[in-house]
Amino acid sequence: MFDIISFIPRAVVQGIPLLLGSTGETLTEKSGNLNLGIPGIMYVGAISGVIGSFFYEQAHGADLNSLVAILIPISCCLLGSLLMGLLYCFLTVTLRANQNVTGLALTTFGVGFGNFFGGSLIKLSGSELPSIILTQTSNCFRRSLPIAEKLGWFGKLFLSYGFLTYVAVIIALAAAYVLRHTRTGLHLRAVGENPNTADAAGINVIRYKYAATCIGSMIAGLGGLYYVMDYASGVWANNAFGDRGWLAIALVIFTVWRPNVGVLASFLFGGLYIVHMYIPSGMNLAVKELYKMAPYVVTIIVLVLSSMRNKRENQPPASLGLAYFREER
Amino acid sequence: MNKAQRSPLFHISKRGSLPWYAVWGIRGGSLLVALVFCGVITSLVTGENPLQVYAAIFEGSFGTTRKFWVLLQNISMLLCVSLAVTPAFRMRCWNLGGEGQALAGALAAAACMICLRNSLPNWAVILLMIVTSILAGAIWAGIPAFFKAKWNTNETLFTLMMNYVATQLVAYYCVVWESPKGSGQIGIINPNTHIGWFPQIGPYKYLLNILIVAAVCIAMYVYLSYSKHGYEIAVVGESERTARYVGIKVNRVIIRTMLLSGALCGLAGLLLVGSTNHTLTPNIVEGRGFTAVMVSWLAKFNPIWMILTSFLLVFLGRGAGEIATNFSLNQSFGDILTGIILFFIIGSEFFINYEIHFRGSGKKEG
Numbered sequence: 001m002f003d004i005i006s007f008i009p010r011a012v013v014q015g016i017p018l019l020l021g022s023t024g025e026t027l028t029e030k031s032g033n034l035n036l037g038i039p040g041i042m043y044v045g046a047i048s049g050v051i052g053s054f055f056y057e058q059a060h061g062a063d064l065n066s067l068v069a070i071l072i073p074i075s076c077c078l079l080g081s082l083l084m085g086l087l088y089c090f091l092t093v094t095l096r097a098n099q100n101v102t103g104l105a106l107t108t109f110g111v112g113f114g115n116f117f118g119g120s121l122i123k124l125s126g127s128e129l130p131s132i133i134l135t136q137t138s139n140c141f142r143r144s145l146p147i148a149e150k151l152g153w154f155g156k157l158f159l160s161y162g163f164l165t166y167v168a169v170i171i172a173l174a175a176a177y178v179l180r181h182t183r184t185g186l187h188l189r190a191v192g193e194n195p196n197t198a199d200a201a202g203i204n205v206i207r208y209k210y211a212a213t214c215i216g217s218m219i220a221g222l223g224g225l226y227y228v229m230d231y232a233s234g235v236w237a238n239n240a241f242g243d244r245g246w247l248a249i250a251l252v253i254f255t256v257w258r259p260n261v262g263v264l265a266s267f268l269f270g271g272l273y274i275v276h277m278y279i280p281s282g283m284n285l286a287v288k289e290l291y292k293m294a295p296y297v298v299t300i301i302v303l304v305l306s307s308m309r310n311k312r313e314n315q316p317p318a319s320l321g322l323a324y325f326r327e328e329r
Numbered sequence: 330m331n332k333a334q335r336s337p338l339f340h341i342s343k344r345g346s347l348p349w350y351a352v353w354g355i356r357g358g359s360l361l362v363a364l365v366f367c368g369v370i371t372s373l374v375t376g377e378n379p380l381q382v383y384a385a386i387f388e389g390s391f392g393t394t395r396k397f398w399v400l401l402q403n404i405s406m407l408l409c410v411s412l413a414v415t416p417a418f419r420m421r422c423w424n425l426g427g428e429g430q431a432l433a434g435a436l437a438a439a440a441c442m443i444c445l446r447n448s449l450p451n452w453a454v455i456l457l458m459i460v461t462s463i464l465a466g467a468i469w470a471g472i473p474a475f476f477k478a479k480w481n482t483n484e485t486l487f488t489l490m491m492n493y494v495a496t497q498l499v500a501y502y503c504v505v506w507e508s509p510k511g512s513g514q515i516g517i518i519n520p521n522t523h524i525g526w527f528p529q530i531g532p533y534k535y536l537l538n539i540l541i542v543a544a545v546c547i548a549m550y551v552y553l554s555y556s557k558h559g560y561e562i563a564v565v566g567e568s569e570r571t572a573r574y575v576g577i578k579v580n581r582v583i584i585r586t587m588l589l590s591g592a593l594c595g596l597a598g599l600l601l602v603g604s605t606n607h608t609l610t611p612n613i614v615e616g617r618g619f620t621a622v623m624v625s626w627l628a629k630f631n632p633i634w635m636i637l638t639s640f641l642l643v644f645l646g647r648g649a650g651e652i653a654t655n656f657s658l659n660q661s662f663g664d665i666l667t668g669i670i671l672f673f674i675i676g677s678e679f680f681i682n683y684e685i686h687f688r689g690s691g692k693k694e695g
Contacts, residue, residue, distance in 0.1 A: 095679035101626045105671035112664020119659030286504035293497035296490045307482040
């Protein structure tokens, strides 16, 4: 039977890394930067957090202070992904390099960085553990409200998650609010649509691009951290994160650049990602692979439909992917 | 408030054009700096003397005859995908779907090998493989191209998504055609009958691929530089409006170029299945569709220079792999080094296209 009560929480947990990734990418794209480095940035965010909490667990063993155990990986993760965002900005905004090429190079680097340190951290730090398992830190991340279990299905559906889940939803809603209802958001959108006009109106294009891309990278990096600490229970396995980074980019298109839509859409994508485990396919394992195609096919359909309807507010930012040089008209 | 007129510390302007030796001097210089930087990082991580690290990189590609052939084979496959995506890039149409298009070609080739092995003679199977896989690649690129031409759908994102559709499709068929049953893998196709295996030239397993790709490379150079199509592609890339004004049918050029792009990717997939691996896996293309973007861009979309840039990337990748094996590091170390070198080269393009004027040096701005 299709067990909806157990399906939805799992879909949500699958969806949150995508939500964080796509919120970050939406902010970035709104500034006109098509950051294809997001998959790499999410890896770097994840591994930075893992490195931080690995050394903390090594140093303190059993008696972890849960607040510190949460703060260390989060700040390491933010720092790591911030550096990646800065690198991307420096190359594309300051040096005006091609965004696609830079983004892909960033992904190569980031995925390699994650897998390298994930695979060699133990050897490099000279410890004797068999693999990176950060159960204690993960427990701090996954701790949910104690009343969740008493409330039956309601608790399971809404209250059974770690705190980062709610943070992700809040970030997405806040990003949507900032984009649509504040002056900063208006300026940011102007930069993404037409940097020449924005510049003429006195908006500091470079600063907006830097800020949006760096903040976006940090949010996306948190998605990687969430995956390791919450979904994977603190166990790092190379390439386990898979193609979720690209799925996050797909989600940006699917939500037509609206983070608030992303909240539900990410749960939908998370559901599509795991639905093959819930649909009884009997002995036919092959069909499961076809189900995994669903998120991408749905994204393509949305992309095509939104370009066919050609409604102004559903289009990608007009200057997406183009470098800005004031003296070039 | 400071009312005194102060010019900024420096300002940037676009360069006219540099002589070719200066351009390649800057690129070579950045590569050198990148290599030194990588050497330093590697020695920090491994604690080895940097010279030994460079020796290991060199060893990775030229250590033995076999390694040298593998190097050539990898270069030719990467070059094939890079050549494929180049016409689209010249048109400023970002085809990031090389991966998926090559996979579609590989899938078609494998399908012919598996489904027709008992009903058709070898030569007919090979002929059908060539036709279907090139067609499959072209279709995979043609779908985004059609929507791009008709409704201006964003081709970067569309082709990107098509990669994963292709990956899952291949994963599906990998389970359908699995052998032995339950392994979830196809294994070597027709290991005994060799139906659908491309002929081998003498004792050299990879020579056929290398020759084919070399021919494609020259043909692509001629096509882009000396044919009418190549000229139309260049005009559409520079300005669609100009192209329309001089009577070029932009939509037709877009679709035609993308079909060509996909067809060549399909060829890469065909060579991978028919001539090299004789099997099909979802990651048979090994990310070449993405690496190709960088190869093509680094060579400024010039097919001849692409030989050099694809050599560079493959050489570094294999060298880094050798380091990883020698010093028992994780294989992903190669990706880190490749990434760092790419950052340097990407950054160096700035100094080719722009020049920096510092305050107080040279002429004053009005």
